[in-house]
Amino acid sequence: MGCDDHAAALSAFRPSAARILEKVPSTRGLGLDGAGLLAPAQAALAMADDGDPDAARRFFETWFSPIAIRPTSGGGFVTGYYEPEVDGSRRRSARFPVPLYRKPEGLVEIPEGAPRGTVPADVTWGLATPDGFAEAPDRRAVQDGALEGLGLELVYVASLVEAFFIHVQGSARIRLEEGGSMRVGFAGKTGHPYFPVGRVLIEQGHHAPGEVTADVLRTWLEAHPAETPAVLARNRSFIFFAEVEASDPSRGPVAAAGVQLTPGRSLAVDRTLMTFHMPVWIDLDVELDGIAVPGGVRRLMIAQDTGSAIVGPARGDIFFGSGETAWRQAAPVRHPAAFTVLAPRRAPRGGRRGAS
Structure with a gap:
């Protein structure tokens, strides 16, 4: 070699x-x-x-x-991992119904040794309030509408599966329906423990351990839309984004x-x-x-x-x-x-x- x-x-x-x-x-x-x-x-x-x-x-x-x-x-x-490139829009529509969210105000990484209040020990980020840290909504709560009406929507994409893989990768290039494109990057997270949702396919007997690569998981999720929300919710960690500028187009996010x-x-x-x-x-x-x-x-x-x-x-x-x-x-x-x-x-x- x-x-x-x-x-x-x-x-x-x-x-x-x-x-x-x-x-x-x-x-x-x-x-x-x-x-x-x-x-x-x-x-x-x-x-x-x-x-x-x-x-x-x-x-x-x-x-x-x-x-x-x-x-x-x-x-x-x-x-x-990679940087997804997907179609999207700054406006919600039937074609693009799923938002990527901005980070809520006050959401920060909890400093080591800081008083945590009621936030569980395995949660690494929290909402800073006058009364101390509060737990942010997890993925299931967000899917159920916990962030709606707060004005945090940054951009919309076509599906929960597409949004989930952007979460996993932590960034994306989005070709905007309005024209042009935008890049989004990691801005924060709820801090809940990460759970590999591919494990659900093993638990349910769809695949053997070692078979569930990212492409296998995406194919299964896209083929089972009715089951997708519950499967994705097993990963309580939820990612927030910001629009970012990248000066060198030959490099990634x-x-x-x-x-x-x-x-x-x-x-x-x-x-x-x-x-x-x-x-x-x-x-x-x-x-x-x-x-x-x-x-x-x-x-x-x-x-x-x-x-x-x-x-x-x-x-x-x-x-x-x-x-x-x-x-x-x-x-x-x-x-x-x-x-x-x-x-x-x-x-x-x-x-x-x-x-x-």
Whole structure:
């Protein structure tokens, strides 16, 4: 197996480098030093952006040191995600009846150690009120109309299934019936625990464990519209959106780390454990459509996003891009993988091999 294209990895790291200089990332549970990324970020932006793979490789070897990530249980695991492209409208109609909602006023992530009032311990966001935090409505309550009449509708799409997959992906490009398009991105969530609704298909005997990939789930939901609301409601977590501007049309949406995603290079991680903007080496013994490496995947990616279902130190979600092609590439991905994080060195050093 040949080496990865480190120039492509460095290109994906550059937006992170600019963001790091604007806002130093918080050090998370694995202890990977966010402030330690400042010097590598400055060095990356000072380099010529000429696509030289050898120079890019030297950059990562000089400024980072590889550390194997051990999973807390089982083995490492990757999935895939994408940015949906769908039709929609700023006005509700028979064709577009299902809203994506703006974040309600006062909905915030509950700070660690803050008094929670009646909000359950496993709910991570709440509505700030004069009397303390209150629990936001979950998905079932929203489907039953809990947010209607509050003026929170941002844009409308064609179905609950379409909206649900936008929730799961955390962003979308929407081709507007009125003309033009808009991009929406994650703005907040109810904070209720995430439940993988594909498990319902296993519970009901429709599929065996391991068979329920995202494309299988979407096909089943679209074929069973009468059952869809109850199945989706099993996932109490509900996502809110904002209209976002993305300056580089060649990249994906603005992610949780504050940068636009790069197809095939951006990785969603557990934000409670992995410090944003860390380079992460992914090693899979399978081929992935859209990441053309015969025999497997050995690739350096950048931790730039997160998701409710991404839990654990050796867990990642690979961003494949936008639209239906990216959907077909991302949907089947459910594979064991080994993870190696490139942690920033306390002082730059050359001559030591990195991931290859």
